[in-house]
Structure formats: C-alpha cells, structure tokens
Amino acid sequence: MSALTPTDVRMFLKDYLGRKLEADGRGAGEDLPEDCDLLLSGMIDSIGLLELVAAIQEFVGCEIDFEILDPEEMTIVGPLCRFVSEQVSKRG
Secondary structure (H helix, E strand, O other): OOOOOHHHHHHHHHHHHHHHHHHOOOOOOOOOOOOOEOOOOOOOOHHHHHHHHHHHHHHHOOOOOHHHOOHHHOOEHHHHHHHHHHHHHHHO
16 A cells, blocks of 8 residues: 555544444544544553554555554554554555
C-alpha cells in the first residue's frame, strides 16, 4: 500500500476501534481527536495495543518497526497516524 495518509490511518483506527468497542458491549467510539490517548481513555488496554499493532500491520500490508516510535506517542492518535503513514511511504 502506498500513498497512505494520516487521515487514512485515522479512518482505519476509528473503524477498528468502533467495532472492538461495540463487540465489548461499549458504544462505538466518538471521533478520534489528534491528542486522544487510546490507552488512557480506556479504548484499549495493553493486550489491545498488541492487537492494534497487528491490525495496523495487516491493514497496511507490511511490517512496521514500532520500536523507533517514541513509546509515549504510540497510543496517541495523531502521532501514531503520522508515524504509520510515514513508515508506509518510505517503503512505497
């Protein structure tokens, strides 16, 4: 997948998290602001983070080295979306 924008990644996150929240009996997630911390907001837990990483990699069709992303930004929507977009663009 090439030319993936941060908006594309955000749309994937919104859809993915909405389905997960509904499956858990919680309402579909609200909009995902840039500064939303998925972990602190309770949208995901530590296992959910691992599942999200796997889902993102499946979505983009390649492995992404998340170890180079600042751990504090890994669960924040804006930085996460930009990082994934940049990593996929480098491969494209």
